[in-house]
Amino acid sequence: MRILFGLAVLCAVVVTGISYFVLYRYVSDVPENKICGNIYIGNVNVSGRTKKEAKKLMEQHLKEDAALEITMKVGDKSAGATLEELGLAYKDIGKVVDKAVEYGKKGRLFTRYRQIKGLEKEKLVLNEGFVLDAEKTKAVIEERVEVLAEHAKDAGITKSADGFDITKEKKGETVDEKASAEMIRKYLNSGWDHKGFKVKMAVKTEEPSVKASDLESIKDELGSFSTDAGGGERWKNLKAGVDRINGSILMPGEELSVHDTTAPYDAEHGYVEAGSYENGQVVDSYGGGICQVSTTLYNAVLYAELEVLERYPHSMLVAYVDPSRDAAIAGDYLDLRFKNSYDTPIFIAAEIDSANQMRFTIYGKDTRADGRTVEYESETLTTEDYGVTYKENKEAELGSMQYAGSPHTGKTARLWKVVYENGAEVSRDVINNSTYEKSDQIVEVGTMSDNAEAAELVRKAIASQDKAAIEAAVAQAKGMSAAGSDNAGEEN
Structure with a gap:
């Protein structure tokens, strides 16, 4: 009996030894520095590749993917962009390649055998791990997609002979940038077929920032000022600037930048070449004369007693106002900025009237004491x-x-x-x-x-x-x- 038991144990040891030897020989046939067969990263077959070769292959494939176009839809409108414009990239392709290289080469012998043997029946697909550049994606959405949404409309106000006419506000929608970007990212990482695709952008309700009820307090003239608009090409620039500022509404605490409101100064936006100051001389430039617009508004702001945040004199004297009453605009470094320092909204009316006077009038609710003037x-x-x-x-x-x-x-x-x-x-x-x-x-x-x-x-x-x-x-x-x-x- 003891002899039979001993023989059984000996046979088991021999068989186990033979099996271990077979498994060891099987897994050892796989090159240590190359990826096993039937392994993919996304739709790229990286089988038999070294780590360096696989990374290079994936970088080339990323360029091909980045050239594909995505169509972003809002309602029945759409806008396109390449994935490169959205900043398509891998989160950490080196880590994914390492995982591909290590597959079947780490862990216990039987585990490695099972992994390698399993590749004969079914391919292993590793996710690339796509990400989008947040700033680039945001810029594309703001520039091309936001304009497709039916945005909220603020209440408006105009001055008429009988008083003020107010138009009601309207709710709208805006693109949810973060949710939309996340939706695109998830799609790229969830079985994407590496072709161009369409996506319905996430939207959310947009409330108007100015309501009709806010404007009901606008009854009084707070300040006004005018200058002669002259003529010639310069007049066209004054008119273009006036039209961009006319109708501006500032809620309590809100600011207005004349440069940001009236720029860019080019032919496409209605400006022409006319005289302006440069290095102590008068030269022709697009938007020449816009400083008279800011100067006239500056004086109306002073009479309305709004808070002036930024104002600069011209390099040389101007003829249309007394010294220190001017406000220069130059590039993006000289600007006129002011804030509505009242507790109620203000409305800026601007025009060049029939007498060729460029006039700015600021309306609101006058809370200054009776009999007080400036x-x-x-x-x-x-x-x-x-x-x-x-x-x-x-x-x-x-x-x-x-x-x-x-x-x-x-x-x-x-x-x-x-x-x-x-x-x-x-x-x-x-x-x-x-x-x-x-x-x-x-x-x-x-x-x-x-x-x-x-x-x-x-x-x-x-x-x-x-x-x-x-x-x-x-x-x-x-x-x-x-x-x-x-x-x-x-x-x-």
Whole structure:
């Protein structure tokens, strides 16, 4: 009996040893540095690839996926974008490739055998792990998809001869950016067939920010100011700026930026080239004259006693208001910004009237005391007369003089706010201090001549910036040129 038991144990050990040897030989046949057969990452077969080869293959496949287009629908409207524009990327493709390489090569011998053997019957598909760039996706949705939604409409108000006409607000919808982006991401990671696709964007209710009931308090004129609109091309820019500001409603605490409201200044948005200040000179640029729009509004804001957040003087004096009453606009670095400091909404009406006066009127609920009025006084502190600067013009005839540039007197000034109660002055405060640079009269002196000596004579005189010396040199140079001409006509 003991002999039989011993033989059984011995046989079991032998069989187990043989089985272990078979399993070991089976799993050892798989190259350690290559991915087992029948393994996919997404729809990419990475079987037999090294880690480096698999990563390169996946990076190439990502480029192909990124070129595909997604159609984003809101109602019956749609907009398209490539997945590249949404910032399609892998979350961590290196980690996924590592998982593919390690499959069948880690753990107990039987586990490894079972994994490798199972690949003969069924492929293993690992998810790529797609992500979208949050900022890029947001930018695409805001630019192309938000405009498709039927957005809420704020209540509006207009001034008529009989008073104010109010139009009611309307609820709408807006695209839920985060929910939509997450929906796209989930689709990409849930059996996506790597083809272009359509998606119905998530939307949510949008409430109007201004309601008719909010505007019922607008009854009074808070402040008004006008300037002459002039004519020519510049007038077109004034009209374009006025139209963009007209009808603006500011709720309590809300701000308005003149630059943001009226820009961009280009032909597409109704602006033309007209005179504007640049480096102390008047040059033509798109939107030239928009500063008169901001200046006129600035004065209306002062009379309405709204809070001014940002205001800058021009580099040189302007003709349409007194010093320190102007407000310059330049690029995105000089702006006029103000805030509704009342507890109720305000409404800005803007027009160029039949008398060609550009007028801004600010309406709201006047809570200032009866008999209280404000005035603004401009005080000039210093004055610097402009001079004359002589410059050479190599293309103009020798000795010719042409006036150029735009001469301006320099000044420093301040603006006073004077408050009256029942006609009596009760306070006087400085609102701003402004500096205006002088701009010299430019006189271009011609030096074009066949007589190099005569031209050099005038050139040296120009360098002295002395009017008498320049005039004397011009007279002498002309004499030299005339003499040279006579000598050229003599025969030998």
